[in-house]
Amino acid sequence: MTITNVDHPSRIATPARWPSDFWRFFRKNPVILVGLVVLGLFVAVAALSPLVLPDPARLDPVQRLRPPSLGELFGTDHLGRSVLSRTLNGTTVSLAAGTLVMLSTTVLGVLLGVLAGFFRRLDGILMRFMDGVMAIPGILLAIALMSLFGSSLQNVVIAITVVEAPRMARVVRSSVLVLREQPYVEAAITIGTRLPRLLVREILPNIAGPVLVQATYVFASAMVVESILSFLGAGTPPTVPSWGNMLAEGRQYLQRAPWIAAFPGVLLATLILTVNVLGDALRDALDPKLSRRRQ
Numbered sequence: 001m002t003i004t005n006v007d008h009p010s011r012i013a014t015p016a017r018w019p020s021d022f023w024r025f026f027r028k029n030p031v032i033l034v035g036l037v038v039l040g041l042f043v044a045v046a047a048l049s050p051l052v053l054p055d056p057a058r059l060d061p062v063q064r065l066r067p068p069s070l071g072e073l074f075g076t077d078h079l080g081r082s083v084l085s086r087t088l089n090g091t092t093v094s095l096a097a098g099t100l101v102m103l104s105t106t107v108l109g110v111l112l113g114v115l116a117g118f119f120r121r122l123d124g125i126l127m128r129f130m131d132g133v134m135a136i137p138g139i140l141l142a143i144a145l146m147s148l149f150g151s152s153l154q155n156v157v158i159a160i161t162v163v164e165a166p167r168m169a170r171v172v173r174s175s176v177l178v179l180r181e182q183p184y185v186e187a188a189i190t191i192g193t194r195l196p197r198l199l200v201r202e203i204l205p206n207i208a209g210p211v212l213v214q215a216t217y218v219f220a221s222a223m224v225v226e227s228i229l230s231f232l233g234a235g236t237p238p239t240v241p242s243w244g245n246m247l248a249e250g251r252q253y254l255q256r257a258p259w260i261a262a263f264p265g266v267l268l269a270t271l272i273l274t275v276n277v278l279g280d281a282l283r284d285a286l287d288p289k290l291s292r293r294r295q
Contacts, residue, residue, distance in 0.1 A: 032278060087246065090264055104161045116173045130170060141162065145159035185202055247261050
Protein backbone atom coordinates (compact mmCIF):
# COMPACT_ATOMS: atom_id res chain seq x y z
CA MET A 1 0.00 0.00 0.00
CA THR A 2 1.34 3.44 -0.91
CA ILE A 3 0.12 6.75 0.46
CA THR A 4 -0.11 9.53 -2.11
CA ASN A 5 0.47 13.18 -1.28
CA VAL A 6 -2.64 14.81 -2.74
CA ASP A 7 -1.14 18.31 -2.81
CA HIS A 8 1.83 16.98 -4.81
CA PRO A 9 0.63 13.83 -6.62
CA SER A 10 4.07 13.14 -8.05
CA ARG A 11 5.49 12.50 -4.59
CA ILE A 12 4.85 8.97 -3.46
CA ALA A 13 5.55 8.16 0.17
CA THR A 14 7.34 5.06 1.28
CA PRO A 15 5.20 1.96 1.73
CA ALA A 16 3.17 1.88 4.93
CA ARG A 17 4.66 -0.23 7.72
CA TRP A 18 2.22 -2.80 9.01
CA PRO A 19 0.82 -2.75 11.61
CA SER A 20 2.11 0.50 13.15
CA ASP A 21 1.03 2.85 10.34
CA PHE A 22 -2.43 1.28 10.04
CA TRP A 23 -2.99 1.31 13.78
CA ARG A 24 -1.97 4.98 13.88
CA PHE A 25 -4.47 5.72 11.07
CA PHE A 26 -7.35 4.04 12.93
CA ARG A 27 -6.36 5.66 16.23
CA LYS A 28 -6.62 9.08 14.61
CA ASN A 29 -9.92 8.13 12.96
CA PRO A 30 -11.90 6.12 15.56
CA VAL A 31 -15.17 6.61 13.66
CA ILE A 32 -13.79 4.53 10.80
CA LEU A 33 -12.85 1.74 13.21
CA VAL A 34 -16.30 1.78 14.85
CA GLY A 35 -17.98 1.78 11.44
CA LEU A 36 -15.92 -1.18 10.30
CA VAL A 37 -16.75 -3.10 13.49
CA VAL A 38 -20.50 -2.51 13.10
CA LEU A 39 -20.32 -3.42 9.42
CA GLY A 40 -18.39 -6.55 10.36
CA LEU A 41 -21.18 -7.53 12.76
CA PHE A 42 -23.71 -7.29 9.94
CA VAL A 43 -21.49 -9.45 7.74
CA ALA A 44 -21.16 -12.02 10.54
CA VAL A 45 -24.93 -12.06 11.00
CA ALA A 46 -25.43 -12.58 7.26
CA ALA A 47 -22.96 -15.47 7.25
CA LEU A 48 -24.11 -17.25 10.41
CA SER A 49 -27.88 -16.70 10.48
CA PRO A 50 -28.71 -19.39 7.86
CA LEU A 51 -26.71 -21.90 9.92
CA VAL A 52 -28.24 -21.29 13.35
CA LEU A 53 -31.76 -20.02 12.64
CA PRO A 54 -34.75 -21.96 11.29
CA ASP A 55 -35.79 -21.79 7.65
CA PRO A 56 -37.25 -18.29 7.06
CA ALA A 57 -39.81 -19.79 4.65
CA ARG A 58 -41.19 -22.30 7.17
CA LEU A 59 -44.94 -21.75 7.70
CA ASP A 60 -46.77 -22.26 10.99
CA PRO A 61 -50.30 -20.80 10.68
CA VAL A 62 -51.11 -21.73 14.28
CA GLN A 63 -48.40 -19.30 15.47
CA ARG A 64 -49.35 -16.41 13.17
CA LEU A 65 -49.03 -12.81 14.41
CA ARG A 66 -47.49 -13.80 17.74
CA PRO A 67 -45.82 -10.82 19.48
CA PRO A 68 -42.13 -10.91 20.44
CA SER A 69 -41.44 -13.32 23.29
CA LEU A 70 -38.68 -15.52 24.66
CA GLY A 71 -39.60 -18.24 22.18
CA GLU A 72 -39.72 -15.83 19.21
CA LEU A 73 -37.61 -12.75 19.94
CA PHE A 74 -39.01 -10.81 16.96
CA GLY A 75 -42.44 -12.45 16.91
CA THR A 76 -44.08 -14.08 13.88
CA ASP A 77 -45.70 -12.68 10.74
CA HIS A 78 -49.13 -13.23 9.17
CA LEU A 79 -48.11 -16.69 7.94
CA GLY A 80 -46.49 -17.81 11.17
CA ARG A 81 -42.94 -17.36 9.87
CA SER A 82 -40.18 -16.29 12.24
CA VAL A 83 -39.57 -12.55 11.89
CA LEU A 84 -36.14 -12.97 13.49
CA SER A 85 -35.08 -15.57 10.94
CA ARG A 86 -36.46 -13.55 8.02
CA THR A 87 -34.96 -10.27 9.23
CA LEU A 88 -31.47 -11.65 9.78
CA ASN A 89 -31.57 -13.56 6.49
CA GLY A 90 -32.58 -10.30 4.84
CA THR A 91 -29.18 -8.94 5.84
CA THR A 92 -27.64 -11.26 3.26
CA VAL A 93 -29.80 -9.86 0.46
CA SER A 94 -29.03 -6.22 1.29
CA LEU A 95 -25.30 -6.80 1.73
CA ALA A 96 -25.12 -8.87 -1.47
CA ALA A 97 -26.96 -6.18 -3.45
CA GLY A 98 -24.81 -3.39 -2.01
CA THR A 99 -21.53 -5.23 -2.55
CA LEU A 100 -22.27 -6.35 -6.11
CA VAL A 101 -23.52 -2.91 -7.13
CA MET A 102 -20.52 -1.23 -5.52
CA LEU A 103 -18.05 -3.48 -7.36
CA SER A 104 -19.77 -3.28 -10.75
CA THR A 105 -20.30 0.47 -10.44
CA THR A 106 -16.68 1.04 -9.47
CA VAL A 107 -15.32 -0.97 -12.39
CA LEU A 108 -17.67 0.59 -14.94
CA GLY A 109 -17.38 4.11 -13.51
CA VAL A 110 -13.58 4.04 -13.38
CA LEU A 111 -13.39 2.73 -16.95
CA LEU A 112 -15.75 5.38 -18.33
CA GLY A 113 -14.24 8.16 -16.21
CA VAL A 114 -10.67 7.38 -17.30
CA LEU A 115 -11.68 7.21 -20.97
CA ALA A 116 -13.53 10.53 -20.73
CA GLY A 117 -10.71 12.19 -18.82
CA PHE A 118 -7.91 11.07 -21.13
CA PHE A 119 -9.49 11.20 -24.57
CA ARG A 120 -11.02 14.56 -25.44
CA ARG A 121 -13.07 13.15 -28.33
CA LEU A 122 -14.73 10.59 -26.09
CA ASP A 123 -15.28 13.08 -23.30
CA GLY A 124 -18.15 14.93 -24.95
CA ILE A 125 -19.90 11.77 -26.11
CA LEU A 126 -19.60 9.86 -22.85
CA MET A 127 -20.46 12.77 -20.57
CA ARG A 128 -23.53 13.80 -22.57
CA PHE A 129 -24.73 10.20 -22.32
CA MET A 130 -24.04 10.24 -18.58
CA ASP A 131 -25.94 13.53 -18.26
CA GLY A 132 -28.89 11.99 -20.07
CA VAL A 133 -28.97 9.02 -17.69
CA MET A 134 -28.64 11.26 -14.62
CA ALA A 135 -31.47 13.49 -15.86
CA ILE A 136 -33.91 10.63 -15.22
CA PRO A 137 -34.83 10.17 -11.52
CA GLY A 138 -32.87 7.17 -10.33
CA ILE A 139 -35.74 5.23 -8.79
CA LEU A 140 -37.92 5.69 -11.90
CA LEU A 141 -35.11 4.48 -14.14
CA ALA A 142 -34.55 1.46 -11.89
CA ILE A 143 -38.26 0.59 -11.93
CA ALA A 144 -38.37 0.89 -15.72
CA LEU A 145 -35.35 -1.39 -16.09
CA MET A 146 -36.80 -3.94 -13.68
CA SER A 147 -40.05 -4.00 -15.67
CA LEU A 148 -37.96 -5.00 -18.68
CA PHE A 149 -35.65 -7.51 -16.98
CA GLY A 150 -38.00 -9.12 -14.45
CA SER A 151 -37.69 -9.65 -10.69
CA SER A 152 -34.43 -11.18 -9.47
CA LEU A 153 -31.44 -10.08 -7.42
CA GLN A 154 -29.21 -10.20 -10.50
CA ASN A 155 -31.50 -7.84 -12.40
CA VAL A 156 -31.71 -5.55 -9.37
CA VAL A 157 -27.91 -5.28 -9.41
CA ILE A 158 -27.89 -4.47 -13.13
CA ALA A 159 -30.61 -1.83 -12.79
CA ILE A 160 -28.98 -0.07 -9.85
CA THR A 161 -25.56 -0.18 -11.52
CA VAL A 162 -26.99 1.66 -14.53
CA VAL A 163 -28.34 4.31 -12.14
CA GLU A 164 -25.16 4.73 -10.06
CA ALA A 165 -22.39 4.34 -12.68
CA PRO A 166 -22.71 7.89 -14.17
CA ARG A 167 -22.03 9.47 -10.77
CA MET A 168 -18.91 7.38 -10.27
CA ALA A 169 -17.79 8.16 -13.82
CA ARG A 170 -18.08 11.91 -13.24
CA VAL A 171 -16.05 11.70 -10.00
CA VAL A 172 -13.30 9.74 -11.77
CA ARG A 173 -13.34 12.02 -14.83
CA SER A 174 -12.90 15.18 -12.74
CA SER A 175 -9.93 13.63 -10.90
CA VAL A 176 -8.31 12.41 -14.12
CA LEU A 177 -8.70 15.83 -15.77
CA VAL A 178 -6.73 17.38 -12.91
CA LEU A 179 -4.08 14.68 -12.88
CA ARG A 180 -3.39 14.66 -16.62
CA GLU A 181 -2.33 18.34 -16.36
CA GLN A 182 0.32 17.52 -13.76
CA PRO A 183 3.90 17.89 -15.04
CA TYR A 184 4.89 14.32 -14.20
CA VAL A 185 1.95 12.92 -16.19
CA GLU A 186 2.66 15.19 -19.15
CA ALA A 187 6.32 14.13 -19.03
CA ALA A 188 5.32 10.46 -19.01
CA ILE A 189 3.04 11.01 -22.02
CA THR A 190 5.80 12.93 -23.85
CA ILE A 191 8.35 10.13 -23.50
CA GLY A 192 5.83 7.64 -24.88
CA THR A 193 4.71 5.80 -21.74
CA ARG A 194 1.97 3.38 -22.66
CA LEU A 195 -1.48 4.09 -21.29
CA PRO A 196 -1.79 0.90 -19.18
CA ARG A 197 1.54 1.60 -17.46
CA LEU A 198 0.61 5.26 -16.98
CA LEU A 199 -2.71 4.33 -15.40
CA VAL A 200 -1.26 1.75 -13.05
CA ARG A 201 1.69 3.83 -11.86
CA GLU A 202 0.44 7.42 -11.89
CA ILE A 203 -3.34 7.73 -12.30
CA LEU A 204 -5.11 4.95 -10.40
CA PRO A 205 -3.14 5.36 -7.12
CA ASN A 206 -4.01 9.07 -7.06
CA ILE A 207 -7.76 8.61 -7.64
CA ALA A 208 -8.10 5.73 -5.16
CA GLY A 209 -9.23 8.06 -2.35
CA PRO A 210 -12.19 9.71 -4.16
CA VAL A 211 -13.19 6.37 -5.70
CA LEU A 212 -13.18 4.65 -2.29
CA VAL A 213 -15.33 7.36 -0.71
CA GLN A 214 -17.79 7.36 -3.61
CA ALA A 215 -17.95 3.56 -3.45
CA THR A 216 -19.19 3.69 0.14
CA TYR A 217 -22.02 6.03 -0.87
CA VAL A 218 -22.89 3.73 -3.78
CA PHE A 219 -22.98 0.81 -1.35
CA ALA A 220 -25.49 2.60 0.90
CA SER A 221 -27.56 3.92 -2.00
CA ALA A 222 -27.77 0.46 -3.57
CA MET A 223 -29.23 -1.03 -0.39
CA VAL A 224 -31.81 1.76 -0.17
CA VAL A 225 -32.85 1.40 -3.83
CA GLU A 226 -33.02 -2.40 -3.52
CA SER A 227 -35.35 -2.06 -0.54
CA ILE A 228 -37.51 0.48 -2.37
CA LEU A 229 -37.78 -1.75 -5.43
CA SER A 230 -38.70 -4.76 -3.31
CA PHE A 231 -41.21 -2.69 -1.33
CA LEU A 232 -42.88 -1.64 -4.58
CA GLY A 233 -42.89 -5.23 -5.89
CA ALA A 234 -40.33 -4.54 -8.60
CA GLY A 235 -37.22 -5.92 -6.88
CA THR A 236 -36.46 -9.35 -5.51
CA PRO A 237 -39.23 -11.98 -5.77
CA PRO A 238 -41.77 -11.97 -2.90
CA THR A 239 -40.51 -15.36 -1.73
CA VAL A 240 -37.06 -13.87 -0.93
CA PRO A 241 -36.85 -12.61 2.67
CA SER A 242 -35.47 -9.17 1.85
CA TRP A 243 -36.08 -6.15 4.06
CA GLY A 244 -38.06 -4.40 1.35
CA ASN A 245 -40.40 -7.38 0.97
CA MET A 246 -40.86 -7.58 4.74
CA LEU A 247 -41.72 -3.88 4.93
CA ALA A 248 -44.25 -4.32 2.14
CA GLU A 249 -45.88 -7.25 3.92
CA GLY A 250 -45.79 -5.56 7.31
CA ARG A 251 -47.51 -2.34 6.22
CA GLN A 252 -50.84 -4.19 6.17
CA TYR A 253 -50.41 -5.11 9.84
CA LEU A 254 -48.89 -1.93 11.29
CA GLN A 255 -51.65 -1.51 13.87
CA ARG A 256 -52.09 -5.16 14.78
CA ALA A 257 -48.51 -6.46 14.45
CA PRO A 258 -46.06 -3.53 14.05
CA TRP A 259 -43.06 -5.75 14.78
CA ILE A 260 -43.26 -7.31 11.29
CA ALA A 261 -42.08 -4.04 9.71
CA ALA A 262 -40.32 -2.47 12.70
CA PHE A 263 -37.38 -4.87 13.03
CA PRO A 264 -36.30 -4.93 9.35
CA GLY A 265 -36.82 -1.15 9.20
CA VAL A 266 -34.55 -0.56 12.20
CA LEU A 267 -31.82 -2.85 10.86
CA LEU A 268 -31.99 -1.22 7.42
CA ALA A 269 -31.71 2.27 8.92
CA THR A 270 -28.81 1.17 11.16
CA LEU A 271 -26.88 -0.37 8.27
CA ILE A 272 -27.40 2.63 5.99
CA LEU A 273 -26.38 5.04 8.76
CA THR A 274 -23.25 2.99 9.48
CA VAL A 275 -22.12 2.97 5.85
CA ASN A 276 -22.83 6.70 5.41
CA VAL A 277 -20.93 7.62 8.58
CA LEU A 278 -18.06 5.40 7.43
CA GLY A 279 -18.04 7.14 4.06
CA ASP A 280 -17.99 10.60 5.68
CA ALA A 281 -15.16 9.57 7.99
CA LEU A 282 -13.13 8.18 5.08
CA ARG A 283 -13.68 11.39 3.11
CA ASP A 284 -12.48 13.50 6.05
CA ALA A 285 -9.47 11.24 6.62
CA LEU A 286 -8.40 11.10 2.97
CA ASP A 287 -8.95 14.80 2.16
CA PRO A 288 -5.91 16.81 3.34
CA LYS A 289 -7.82 20.10 3.14
CA LEU A 290 -10.44 18.89 5.60
CA SER A 291 -7.70 17.48 7.84
CA ARG A 292 -5.94 20.87 7.97
CA ARG A 293 -9.25 22.60 8.74
CA ARG A 294 -9.88 20.37 11.74
CA GLN A 295 -6.38 21.13 13.01
